[in-house]
Amino acid sequence: MSAGLPRRVLLGVCGGIAAYKACELVRRLRERDIEVRVVMTADAGHFVGAATFQALSGQPVRASLWDAAAEAAMGHIELARWAEAIVIAPATAHLLARLAHGLADDLLTTLCLASDRPLWLAPAMNHLMWAHPATQANLATLRARGARVLGPASGAQACGETGEGRMLEPHEILEALAPPPAAVAMRGLRVLVSAGPTFEDLDPVRFLGNRSSGRMGFALAAAAAESGAAVTLVAGPVALPTPAAVARRIDVRSTPQMHAVMLEQARAADLVIAAAAVADYRPAQTSARKIKKQGGALRLELVENPDILRDLAALRPRPFLVGFAAETDALEANARAKLAAKGADMIAANTVGEGLGIETSDNALHVFWHGGEHVLARADKALLARRLLALIVERHAAREARPA
Numbered sequence: 001m002s003a004g005l006p007r008r009v010l011l012g013v014c015g016g017i018a019a020y021k022a023c024e025l026v027r028r029l030r031e032r033d034i035e036v037r038v039v040m041t042a043d044a045g046h047f048v049g050a051a052t053f054q055a056l057s058g059q060p061v062r063a064s065l066w067d068a069a070a071e072a073a074m075g076h077i078e079l080a081r082w083a084e085a086i087v088i089a090p091a092t093a094h095l096l097a098r099l100a101h102g103l104a105d106d107l108l109t110t111l112c113l114a115s116d117r118p119l120w121l122a123p124a125m126n127h128l129m130w131a132h133p134a135t136q137a138n139l140a141t142l143r144a145r146g147a148r149v150l151g152p153a154s155g156a157q158a159c160g161e162t163g164e165g166r167m168l169e170p171h172e173i174l175e176a177l178a179p180p181p182a183a184v185a186m187r188g189l190r191v192l193v194s195a196g197p198t199f200e201d202l203d204p205v206r207f208l209g210n211r212s213s214g215r216m217g218f219a220l221a222a223a224a225a226e227s228g229a230a231v232t233l234v235a236g237p238v239a240l241p242t243p244a245a246v247a248r249r250i251d252v253r254s255t256p257q258m259h260a261v262m263l264e265q266a267r268a269a270d271l272v273i274a275a276a277a278v279a280d281y282r283p284a285q286t287s288a289r290k291i292k293k294q295g296g297a298l299r300l301e302l303v304e305n306p307d308i309l310r311d312l313a314a315l316r317p318r319p320f321l322v323g324f325a326a327e328t329d330a331l332e333a334n335a336r337a338k339l340a341a342k343g344a345d346m347i348a349a350n351t352v353g354e355g356l357g358i359e360t361s362d363n364a365l366h367v368f369w370h371g372g373e374h375v376l377a378r379a380d381k382a383l384l385a386r387r388l389l390a391l392i393v394e395r396h397a398a399r400e401a402r403p404a
Contacts, residue, residue, distance in 0.1 A: 005178050006118075008035045010083035012108045013053070015043020017158040018090035018124035018167040023048060025089055025170040026056040032174075037079065039063070039108050041095070065107045076107055080115040085177065088112075089150075090124030090167045093135050099147075100138035119147045122173055127154075127163025143241050150176050151380045153362055164361050172383055179226070185393045187228035192269040192319070193221040194262060194308075196236030198255040200282035202300070203291045210277050211358045214238035216324075217275035219385035221246050224273075227389065232269070234261050236276055255279050255305040266312050269319045271396060274309050275348075277326060277358070281305060313343030320396045325349040326358065335368050345369060346395055348388060369395055 009029055013022045022038075029036050038053040040063045050061040065076060088095065088108070095108070099121075104110040112119060121142065129135060130152060139149060151168040168176075195217020199207040218233070218240050225231040225245035232248045236258065242249045250265070252258045255278045266272050281302040291298070309323045323344040325335045328351070335349035346369045352358050364378035365388060376387050 005032060005034060005174075006084035008037075008082055008084045009177075010079060010086045010111065010117075011036055011038050011057075012086065012088035012091075012095075012111075013038060013040045013044045013048070014088065014090050014092040014095045014108075015041055015046055016090045016092050016124050016167075017047060019044050019047040021167055021170055022089050023052055023056060025087075025173055026053060028170050028174050030057065035059075037062070037082070039079070039111060041106060041108055062107055065110060076110050077114055080111045080117070083115065083117050085118045085120060086112060086115060087120045087122070087173065087177070089120075089122035089173055091121040093123075093125045093129045093132075093138075096121065096123065096135060096138045096142065100141040120150060120173075120177065121147055122150045122167050123152045123165070124167035125152075125165045126157060126159055127161060127165040130163075130165040140241050143244075146244050148176075150382060151361060153380055154360055168380055168383075172380060175386075176383055185227075185397060186224060186389075189224075189229045189270045190268060191221075191224045191229040191231045192234070192262070192265050192272045193217055193224065193231060194234045194236075194258060194274050194276035194278075195221065196238040196240075196276055198236045198258055198276065198278045199253050200255065200279050200305075201253075201286050202283050203287040203289065205290055208279060208281070208283065209237075210279065212236070212238075212277035213358070214240050214276075215361065215381045216363060216385065217273070218243060219381045220273050220275055220389060222382070223385045223389045229271075232265050234258060234265065234276070236278075255282060255308070259306040259308050259311065262308050263311060263315070266315060266319055271320045271322075271392070272312055273322045273392070274312065275324050276308075277324075278308060279305055307342075309342045309344060320345050320392075320399060322346045322348065322392055326352045328352060331366060332368075335366065339368050339370070345399065346392065367391055 013019050026036050036057045037059045038057055038061045053061045098109050104113045153166040154164045155166050156162050196214030197210045197212040199209040201207045221231050221233040222243035231246045233246050234250045250261055282305050284301040284303045321344045325338050325347050327334045331349050335347045339347040348365045348367045350363055350365050362380050363384055365376040367374045
């Protein structure tokens with residue numbers, strides 16, 4: 001069995017076209033000597049037959065609370081206690097809604113309600129269903145209760161449309177089930193992470209900002225906390241719940257506010273990951289009243305914001321420092337220039353625009369440090385965060401091992 005993976009996985013399969021991927025997930029889990037028991041919803045059988053899952057798992061498949069033979073001894077409770085982890089892949093919008101509202105109207109939802117085991121959800125649905133406020137509210141509720149959401153990815157969908165909603169690939173789900181690669185090295189470290197945009201107010205109703213969702217920074221904070229680090233998350237204006245294991249969250253709005261908080265918190269940190277997409281400029285003046293049309297052009301004077309990354313690098317002693325670079329062109333040249341100019345230990349660079357980087361659920365990174373580089377292929381941001389964190393820990397350990 002692969003180290004760190006759960007030994008017994010209860011796999012829930014819902015009724016969606018992505019159910020075919022669950023067959024491959026069972027096969028990959030069994031290849032690692034993980035025992036798998038499959039529970040199907042009533043609709044799942046319209047896409048994949050129970051005989052397929054039984055052949056792949058080597059175990060009987062359960063689909064009903066009304067199985068007289070199994071339920072004579074309260075089989076659903078036995079299954080809930082047996083599992084070391086519950087994975088639902090695919091997780092449909094309907095299933096997410098039922099779980100969020102605590103319903104127990106079939107075997108799978110009853111198992112989830114009767115279990116205290118880790119719950120992993122791999123959503124799969126049409127991109128409009130995924131984006132609907134009801135689905136997002138249900139996800140926020142489930143995350144707040146400790147459920148871990150894997151994906152979804154973005155791309156072509158079975159309905160012929162394109163967008164977020166594709167279920168992650170089985171190998172990505174399997175990777176997520178394992179503890180982060182940095183789990184041992186990060187225990188006891190004090191980690192500071194910044195995430196999201198900053199907003200620079202023009203007047204009481206308008207601001208200058210950017211499209212950062214904060215997902216990458218929040219994923220890094222979650223991965224570091226799951227690895228045993230004591231994490232402080234400094235967040236710009238985002239609509240994301242605090243990851244369950246994060247010790248402290250500080251919300252800010254503007255770049256000057258984030259600058260002050262980051263410098264204060266960094267003095268007690270071993271490692272700083274500056275993932276926030278901060279504004280480089282702010283209005284020279286903020287109007288106390290709404291700016292009205294005046295029948296002509298409106299000219300704004302902008303002043304430069306403080307440089308958070310550069311000022312963090314100037315601290316003595318200073319933590320290990322990782323910055324981010326979002327570029328529309330000349331990615332490598334700009335990232336290397338930023339690495340040299342800011343005094344950081346590492347720069348994680350990504351291309352933005354045309355559906356890349358910002359406002360997406362996945363990303364790709366080209367990471368640079370003094371004397372080296374590494375490319376992290378495009379992946380769901382939660383998985384990408386784990387891969388980047390493993391690389392950060394490796395470089396941090398290398399710096400700590402050098403003679404003072």
